[in-house]
Amino acid sequence: MKRILFLLCISIGAWAQKSGTYLLQPDRVFDGKEMHDGWVVLVENDKIAAAGPASSVKAGKDTQTIAMPGATLLPGLIEGHSHLLLYPYNITDWDTQVLKESDSYRTARATVHAKNTLMAGFTTVRDLGTEGAGYSDVALKRAINEGIIPGPRMIVAGRAIVSTGSYGPKGYDTDMEIMLGAEPADGNDLIRVVRDQIGKGADFIKVYADYRWGIKGEDQPSFTLEELKLVNEVARSSGRYLVCHAKSKEAMRRAILAGAETIEHGDFLDEEIAQLMKEHNITFFPTLAAIDAIQQYRNGWKKGKEEEPLAVKNKKKSFRIAVEAGVTIGEGADVGVFPHGENVYEMELMAEYGGMKPLDIMKAATTVNAKALHMENEIGAIRPGLKADLMAVRGDPSKNISELRKVQFVMKDGVVYRNEK
Ligand SMILES: [Zn+2]
Numbered sequence: 001m002k003r004i005l006f007l008l009c010i011s012i013g014a015w016a017q018k019s020g021t022y023l024l025q026p027d028r029v030f031d032g033k034e035m036h037d038g039w040v041v042l043v044e045n046d047k048i049a050a051a052g053p054a055s056s057v058k059a060g061k062d063t064q065t066i067a068m069p070g071a072t073l074l075p076g077l078i079e080g081h082s083h084l085l086l087y088p089y090n091i092t093d094w095d096t097q098v099l100k101e102s103d104s105y106r107t108a109r110a111t112v113h114a115k116n117t118l119m120a121g122f123t124t125v126r127d128l129g130t131e132g133a134g135y136s137d138v139a140l141k142r143a144i145n146e147g148i149i150p151g152p153r154m155i156v157a158g159r160a161i162v163s164t165g166s167y168g169p170k171g172y173d174t175d176m177e178i179m180l181g182a183e184p185a186d187g188n189d190l191i192r193v194v195r196d197q198i199g200k201g202a203d204f205i206k207v208y209a210d211y212r213w214g215i216k217g218e219d220q221p222s223f224t225l226e227e228l229k230l231v232n233e234v235a236r237s238s239g240r241y242l243v244c245h246a247k248s249k250e251a252m253r254r255a256i257l258a259g260a261e262t263i264e265h266g267d268f269l270d271e272e273i274a275q276l277m278k279e280h281n282i283t284f285f286p287t288l289a290a291i292d293a294i295q296q297y298r299n300g301w302k303k304g305k306e307e308e309p310l311a312v313k314n315k316k317k318s319f320r321i322a323v324e325a326g327v328t329i330g331e332g333a334d335v336g337v338f339p340h341g342e343n344v345y346e347m348e349l350m351a352e353y354g355g356m357k358p359l360d361i362m363k364a365a366t367t368v369n370a371k372a373l374h375m376e377n378e379i380g381a382i383r384p385g386l387k388a389d390l391m392a393v394r395g396d397p398s399k400n401i402s403e404l405r406k407v408q409f410v411m412k413d414g415v416v417y418r419n420e421k
Contacts, residue, residue: 016150019045019388019414023059024066026073026392032367032381035359035398041073043388046414051382066419068392071408074362075382076123076389078369079152079343081264081285081332084110084117084125084140085133088338090297095169098132098181107136114144114151116341121391121404123412124153126332126373128243128264129160129206131181138201150417153389155373157206157243158197159183161190161231163222166211182208190227194234205235209244209260210251219248219267228258241374249273256280262372264332267291267311269318274325283372284322285332288349291315293338316353323354330372331365344404351401358401388414 022043029039042050137156144151160182185193214220244255247267295301333346370380392409410418
């Protein structure tokens with residue numbers, strides 16, 4: 001037992017150093033809005049104590065200085081759409097993950113996903129449903145918060161809600177009761193299910209406002225406008241908000257009118273929906289990387305060599321409409337469909353598909369996402385009083401967003417998880 005404890009201490013020590021007072025000296029600081037050359041950041045315990053030109057920041061004598069020549073320091077990145085309980089479907093298809101893997105097995109895997117996410121500089125994730133793993137996200141969040149395992153701060157959906165008949169796994173003997181990837185509920189029963197999910201730990205309510213259940217397998221709305229309004233009203237009265245998966249135009253329209261705050265995917269977004277999103281202050285999470293990855297590993301698309309599949313063309317088109325209309329766009333990758341820790345791929349596609357400037361993409365993963373999570377007074381920026389969630393990369397991501405892959409430093413709540421030269 002002693003030996004096990006000793007080994008445990010070594011392994012924990014390897015990923016985390018206790019919080020203290022740190023003076024971080026990169027070449028430049030992105031504060032969530034702008035880039036500042038020659039700034040330094042002072043961290044005291046779990047908070048940012050000061051940020052500004054080196055001459056203006058006074059550090060005490062117990063301060064540990066971390067020099068980062070050539071590096072850019074940013075707020076810890078925020079992933080707006082993750083599924084830590086899933087992993088890429090080319091390794092194990094979704095049906096098998098949902099139906100044949102126990103919650104314990106999936107949670108064991110998720111601990112590794114959480115660590116990879118944190119080490120990639122993503123210090124917070126909004127996790128959009130366990131897809132059949134019950135409330136394992138609530139348990140994972142607890143283990144991270146208690147310092148048992150390294151991982152990002154988690155804001156979780158729990159099981160998420162679908163309408164009866166719409167969601168998968170599908171295609172099995174209809175005499176069998178198949179476990180679903182989310183919790184079914186309809187009509188007035190939605191009141192009970194929303195409250196139950198809240199009671200079990202949901203930080204917000206995630207609803208599949210449409211799904212591929214049309215006659216030809218196309219995306220069709222799954223809830224009526226009245227049902228979505230009911231979900232929103234019940235969620236709101238607990239201080240929580242509604243998040244809608246919606247690809248079809250009609251499901252997006254209903255979700256927006258029902259009071260959802262964020263729309264996920266939006267594959268068939270057009271000018272009219274873009275305007276409606278703006279009018280209702282929606283934050284749009286386009287999940288570009290999920291489609292891009294699935295087309296490559298499921299349909300064998302050779303990106304760069306073959307013509308783009310229709311799904312990718314649609315995604316590009318709708319994303320460009322949203323960017324040009326000035327819709328608020330968050331960084332939301334649907335990571336889990338592709339590997340955890342590769343989140344920056346979404347940001348690269350935001351540049352490639354939509355022509356977004358690197359600085360705007362950096363804002364999406366910090367300031368914009370913090371606001372979408374109702375956490376702008378805690379995370380997503382570098383200013384005194386905010387949580388000391390920081391990451392640094394070699395190079396300057398405002399010139400090339402891919403520089404965000406070159407992570408050398410990660411701090412969460414003032415604790416150093418990664419510090420390389
Ligand atoms: Zn998702």
